[in-house]
Structure formats: structure tokens, C-alpha cells
Amino acid sequence: MKKRGQLVNKALIVLITSAVVIITFYSAGKTYGNKEAYYRLAVAKDIALTIDYLYSIPGDVEFIYPNEVSDYDIEITDNSVRVYQHGSGKLDATAGIYGYAGTSYDKINTFVSGPKYIEIKKTGNTITAIGLQDKTI
Amino acid sequence: MIQTIFTKFIKSKKAESQLWAPDTMLFWILYGIVLGFVAVFFVIIVAKTGSEQATIYGNLESMYLSQRFLKSPECFSYKYDGILMVNTIDAKKFTSEQINSCYDPKNLEMAAFRITLSSTLIKSFEPVMTKNWNTNREYAQKPAPYNVLVYSDGKFYNGELTIEIQNI
Numbered sequence: 001m002k003k004r005g006q007l008v009n010k011a012l013i014v015l016i017t018s019a020v021v022i023i024t025f026y027s028a029g030k031t032y033g034n035k036e037a038y039y040r041l042a043v044a045k046d047i048a049l050t051i052d053y054l055y056s057i058p059g060d061v062e063f064i065y066p067n068e069v070s071d072y073d074i075e076i077t078d079n080s081v082r083v084y085q086h087g088s089g090k091l092d093a094t095a096g097i098y099g100y101a102g103t104s105y106d107k108i109n110t111f112v113s114g115p116k117y118i119e120i121k122k123t124g125n126t127i128t129a130i131g132l133q134d135k136t137i
Numbered sequence: 138m139i140q141t142i143f144t145k146f147i148k149s150k151k152a153e154s155q156l157w158a159p160d161t162m163l164f165w166i167l168y169g170i171v172l173g174f175v176a177v178f179f180v181i182i183v184a185k186t187g188s189e190q191a192t193i194y195g196n197l198e199s200m201y202l203s204q205r206f207l208k209s210p211e212c213f214s215y216k217y218d219g220i221l222m223v224n225t226i227d228a229k230k231f232t233s234e235q236i237n238s239c240y241d242p243k244n245l246e247m248a249a250f251r252i253t254l255s256s257t258l259i260k261s262f263e264p265v266m267t268k269n270w271n272t273n274r275e276y277a278q279k280p281a282p283y284n285v286l287v288y289s290d291g292k293f294y295n296g297e298l299t300i301e302i303q304n305i
Contacts, residue, residue, distance in 0.1 A: 010161065025179065043195060049201060056204035057238075058214070058221040058293060079243040101202055101247055103211065104238045125211050 013076040017089040024093060031085075031094040040083040040096030043069060047081045047120070048100040050058075054122040056102060061122040064135050068116055076129055199248050199278060199305050202262060205239060206252055206300065212239040215288040226298060228262070228289035236265045243269060245269040249303040251276065256287045256296035271305070276301035 025130060031037040047065060054061055075082045075090070083096040102108070106126050115131025208223050210216040212235065215227035230255055240250065251266040266272075279301045287296040 017168075028179070049193070049198060052198070053201045053204070053295060055211075056208055058210055058223070079241070099242075099244045099247055101205075101240055101242045105211070108279055135175045 028093050032084035037094040037096065040072065040085075040094070041098065042096070043067065043072065043074075044081045044098040045081045047074070047076070047083075047118070048098040049079070050120055051076070051100045051108070051127060054120065054127055055101070057122075059122075060124070062119060063121070064117050064119045065134065066117075066135070069118055070114055070116045073111070073113045074115075074118060074129075074131075076108045196215070196278065196280075196305070199302050200258075202240075202248050203250070203280070203300050203302070205283070206236075206250070207298065209239060212236065214303075218258075220287075222286070224283065225286040225288055225293070226296065228287055231262055231265060233265050236287045237268055240267050242267065242269050246304055248305050251301045251303075253299040253301075254287065254296060255299070258294045259287065259289050271303060274303060276303055277305050278302040 011118040024087045028037075031040075033067070043065075046067075050063060050065070054063070070085075071086050071091075073084045073088070074088050075084070078096055079102040080099045082090075084090055084092040085095075108127050108129065112129065112131035115133065117132040117135055118129055119132050121128065208214055208221075208222050213226045213230045215222045215225040215230075236250075236252065242249075245268075247269060249267050249270040251264055251270050253264040254262040256262075268300050279299070282297040284300045285296050285298045287294045
């Protein structure tokens with residue numbers, strides 16, 4: 001026979017575990033349901049394709065991604081672009097992730113948190129990305 | 138301090154009886170298995186659904202990547218006195234080291250390339266390939282060869298650059 005304290009502890013663990021599972025599934029379902037997850041993926045793909053293209057062309061380029069991305073945190077590292085919900089601290093289960101082909105002589109390592117726009121700049125053979133508050137270069 | 142508390146907790150008969158009671162172990166095991174299956178099912182369903190919004194149409198991605206081999210001085214393009222000659226291949230640069238330097242896919246599932254340079258007037262070149270090219274498989278796409286100039290030993294020759302692509 002169990003004591004009352006034991007039952008309370010067990011119920012608490014079950015409650016917390018269930019809450020974590022329900023919240024995760026709920027938030028994932030919500031972001032897929034309202035197409036938010038697909039938009040994040042589209043942003044990640046756009047930025048990855050832009051980087052691929054910039055590595056393909058000679059000369060220096062400054063490009064401002066025209067869509068507003070203030071709801072997101074964008075991380076470009078290890079040959080992939082990750083787009084998270086702003087402020088989710090990279091724990092976003094529905095982050096948009098897409099890869100690009102890097103080079104051995106340049107490693108992009110950028111994290112921009114909630115900028116209005118993102119600018120991708122190529123100087124020589126080096127690419128950098130920064131957050132902007134307006135589209136003026 | 139924390140280690141002492143943790144050790145006490147682990148050794149505590151009371152805690153043991155509360156958290157690891159034999160009669161509840163079966164429940165937790167089944168709970169974990171069922172939860173795992175539900176999560177996998179959810180991921181499979183989500184992966185199968187998609188949106189037009191996030192689709193890259195046609196061969197846009199492979200075309201962008203292919204341009205690197207024709208236009209980038211970090212790949213094969215000939216550059217003289219700071220001026221880049223697009224669609225002109227520097228024979229000295231046409232090596233495996235060069236292609237792996239200018240195309241470095243961390244994810245081996247990214248598009249893979251095998252590139253063949255041919256010119257009737259100069260020596261034949263060994264094909265070069267990216268490090269994720271699978272020699273046991275056929276190409277998935279082979280666009281029409283590109284007409285290029287080949288720069289070798291101070292002279293220009295007509296040539297063809299053939300790009301074969303896998304993983305698209």
C-alpha cells in the first residue's frame with residue numbers, strides 16, 4: 001500500500017510529463033496548421049539558395065532579403081540555415097532548416113535575433129550576414 | 138553539496154520506492170514506447186504534408202550550384218590581372234583539390250557533381266568530382282555540355298565542360 005506522499009509525487013511526475021508532451025504536440029500542430037512552419041522553411045531555403053548563388057558569382061554583392069523576418073531568429077552556421085521562432089532559444093521543434101554548399105576557405109557563423117530584415121554580403125570570397133532595421137543600404 | 142544530495146536521493150529507500158516502484162515500471166516502459174510511436178507517426182505525417190510555399194521548382198538549386206564551376210575564380214575560372222573571364226576554365230585549376238575547396242558540402246545528401254573537361258587540341262583531363270559523389274551510382278541529371286574556353290600554357294582553346302549531378 002502506498003502512502004499519500006508517494007501518490008502525490010507520482011501524480012506530479014505524470015502531470016508534468018504529460019504537460020510537456022501536450023504542449024510540444026500542440027505548438028507543433030499549431031505552427032504546421034497555420035502554415036507558419038512552412039514559411040520558416042521557405043525563408044531558410046531562400047537564404048540558403050542566396051548563399052549558394054553568391055558563392056557562384058564573381059565580385060562583391062550586398063543583398064537584402066526583401067521579406068520581413070522580425071518574428072524569427074536566424075542562425076547560419078555549419079552549412080545550414082536555421083530559422084526559429086523569435087525568442088524560442090533554439091528550442092523550436094518546428095524550426096525551418098535548409099542546407100547550402102559551403103567552401104573550405106569561408107565559414108559563415110552568424111546568429112541574428114529578430115531583425116526586421118537580413119542582409120547577406122559577399123566581399124571577395126567571404127560571405128557575412130547581418131540584421132537590419134530598414135532596407136536602405 | 139549538490140552531489141551529496143543527489144547521492145542521498147539515489148540511495149534513499151523512500152525515493153526509490155516512490156520513483157522506481159516495481160509495480161509502476163511496466164507503466165513507464167509502455168508509456169515511453171507508446172509516446173515514441175506517436176512522435177514517430179506525427180513526424181512521418183508532417184514530413185508527408187508540404188506546402189507549395191516551400192517548394193523549390195525545377196532545377197533551380199542545381200543550376201545555382203553548377204554556376205560555381207563556371208563563374209567562380211575560387212573554382213575553375215581563369216582570372217588574369219584581377220579580371221575574371223567567365224566561362225573560361227584555367228587548366229591548372231581543374232583538380233580535385235580545387236573542387237573540394239570551392240564546394241564543401243557538410244551534408245553528404247546535398248547535390249553531388251562530377252565534372253568532365255574536354256578539348257580536342259590539348260591533353261585530356263581526368264574528371265573531377267565533389268567528395269559526396271557516389272561512384273557506384275549513375276548521375277540523376279546531366280545537362281547539355283557548356284561551351285567553354287580552356288586556358289592552358291598561355292593559350293586559349295575551345296572546350297566543353299560536362300556537369301553530371303546526383304542527389305537532386
